[in-house]
Amino acid sequence: MSIVDTSPGGVASIGLAVGASFVGRLLGSGSVVRSIGGIVAACTIEEDHDDELELTDHPVELGASVTDHAFMRPVGVRITIGWGAGQIQPLSQIYAKLLALQASAVPFDIVTGKRKYRNMLITSLGTQTDSDTENTLRVVLSCREIIIVQTLVTTMPPAANQANPQNTAAPQNSGTVQTTPASRVPTGGALAVGG
Numbered sequence: 001m002s003i004v005d006t007s008p009g010g011v012a013s014i015g016l017a018v019g020a021s022f023v024g025r026l027l028g029s030g031s032v033v034r035s036i037g038g039i040v041a042a043c044t045i046e047e048d049h050d051d052e053l054e055l056t057d058h059p060v061e062l063g064a065s066v067t068d069h070a071f072m073r074p075v076g077v078r079i080t081i082g083w084g085a086g087q088i089q090p091l092s093q094i095y096a097k098l099l100a101l102q103a104s105a106v107p108f109d110i111v112t113g114k115r116k117y118r119n120m121l122i123t124s125l126g127t128q129t130d131s132d133t134e135n136t137l138r139v140v141l142s143c144r145e146i147i148i149v150q151t152l153v154t155t156m157p158p159a160a161n162q163a164n165p166q167n168t169a170a171p172q173n174s175g176t177v178q179t180t181p182a183s184r185v186p187t188g189g190a191l192a193v194g195g
Contacts, residue, residue, distance in 0.1 A: 036141065037101045037108035037120075039094075041081035045138070047112045050076040074145040077110060077117060085135035095137055098125055107146055119146050 034044050052073040057065040083094055101108065102122035110117040124142035159165035 032113055033111065034113060035109075035111045036079065036081070036098075036122075036143075037110070039097055039101065041139075042083040042087060043081065044113070045080040045082055046078075047080075047114065048078040049112070049114060050078075074147055075117060076142065076144045077112060077120075079110075079112070079141045079143070080138065081141070082136060082138040091135075091137040095127065095139070098122070098139060098141070107148070110143060117143070117145060119148055120144065121146055 033040060054071050054073050055067045056069040056071075057067055059065050083091055085091065087094065102125050105121060107119040107121060110120050120143045122141055123144050124140075126140045127138060156168075156170040159169040162168050
């Protein structure tokens with residue numbers, strides 16, 4: 001027998017509702033409606049935001065590595081959300097919606113208490129059920145931004161209009177080309193310098 005009543009409306013459901021109220025005040029339940037791809041949780045338990053700047057390191061012949069560039073990595077957010085048994089939809093349907101959102105691989109928006117994320121995908125979705133949480137749904141989501149770029153197709157001007165067409169003209173189909181053996185193949189581990 002469980003010490004915690006897990007029946008609908010039982011202690012676990014009441015605990016989640018009370019926890020949701022407390023966490024809502026803790027995370028600031030102002031006018032921001034938190035959502036994950038349009039799905040609104042009964043309560044948001046935790047949000048962890050990740051923004052990373054990547055530094056490029058290149059080894060040089062003598063001395064330490066040099067860093068000559070930096071760029072932002074795709075943003076990530078880890079969110080813990082929950083629902084109690086007294087929801088309009090059954091918990092299994094809510095969970096199925098989250099799984100479908102992940103499986104669709106279609107970018108969506110996330111609204112948190114700190115900011116709005118665009119072009120996000122769910123990389124990890126986890127939940128745990130035991131005798132104490134049978135009538136609640138607590139989900140931990142890891143989401144990451146995907147960077148979408150626009151490509152552009154262009155056409156090269158005719159070779160007759162170029163100053164140096166052998167170097168700047170569009171590639172030409174030369175048909176089948178016969179290979180020829182190399183005249184001098186270096187042997188050993190390193191190439192000789194200067195010839």
